[in-house]
Amino acid sequence: MxxxxxxxxxxxxxxxxxxxxxxxxxxxxxxxxxxxxxxxxxxxxxxxxxxxxxxxxxxxxxxxxxxxxxxxxxxxxxxxxxxxxxxxxxxxWIEPGEPSAAAAERFGHDLAGLHRAGADAFGAGWAGYIGPLRLDNTPETGAWGSWFAARRLLPYLRTSSDRGALSAADVAVVEQVINTIESYGGQEPPARIHGDLWPGNLLWGADGRGWLVDPAAHGGHRETDLATLALFGGVPHLDRILAAYQEVWPLAEGWRARVPLHQLHLLLVHTAAFGGGYRSAVRATADTVLRG
The missing domain is CATH 3.30.200.20 (Phosphorylase Kinase; domain 1)
Structure with missing residues (x-):
């Protein structure tokens, strides 16, 4: 063959x-x-x-x-x-390479271009998965905050609670975030996002570029991809990626304060899929969101 x-x-x-x-x-x-x-x-x-x-x-x-x-x-x-x-x-097959400052800057420019391609709605036209779990991609054209709470936070909070990965106190804190989500700002039209962009899903190629793999792609908030790049130790040269991104499409005021909110989804996916080993990360992140 x-x-x-x-x-x-x-x-x-x-x-x-x-x-x-x-x-x-x-x-x-x-x-x-x-x-x-x-x-x-x-x-x-x-x-x-x-x-x-x-x-x-x-x-x-x-x-x-x-x-x-x-x-x-x-x-x-x-x-x-x-x-x-x-x-x-x-x-x-993408031949792997090493991350470099130049590759990071090009990736930042490219990622801004991807996000700017946009989406018709929050969600997607196909049923989704994130890791081993189903992802509710039901399209909605309303406000991002309510969509994110209903489709990206609440389902994985329930699963995490049901399997005992989070305590009742942990659940209550995340529910407080969900109930007050409109107060955190960040209202933008749907961007075309990867949706599961932790550092392991950015492949540095031998061609000197950053490649996207293993997506949970959908129309979402562009800050989500940037926030999750900082999880689990962070991607190499993150500062260069962010600076290059802002050259193409500057982020809205207050974006740094919203990083924990965007990270909360992926952390809840981990407690839902893999258990209580990620409980402390979920709680600390939710506490940070509430502190503002």
């Missing part, structure tokens, strides 16, 4: 893998099993499968739709999806 054959017959990829007709090398892949596939013409692909069968319904379709939508903007580089099947996703 070469790349031309694969483009013409993407449905045949699982059969070739089952019969070991393609060289497969395991690589890191987060919640999925991931591998590098080497085709007969020397081309490489990045492939993802779910650790057990079947994969969650619609998960790979959601990722493929998000990648294509981000790629349409023609700003930040996004891998091309070559195979999107219910239990398998394969895309072009």
């Amino acid at each position: 070469d790349l031309a054959y694969l483009r013409a017959h993407p449905q045949h990829l699982p059969t070739f893998l089952t019969h070991q007709r393609i060289r497969e090398t395991p690589v890191g892949g987060g919640v999925c099993q991931a591998s590098r596939l080497t085709l007969d013409d020397g081309s490489s692909l990045f492939a993802k499968t779910w650790p057990s069968d079947p994969a969650p319904e619609g998960m790979f379709a959601a990722e493929a739709a998000g990648l294509a939508w981000l790629r349409e903007a023609g700003s930040v580089p996004v891998p091309e999806v070559l195979v999107a099947l219910p239990d398998l996703l394969a895309m072009e």
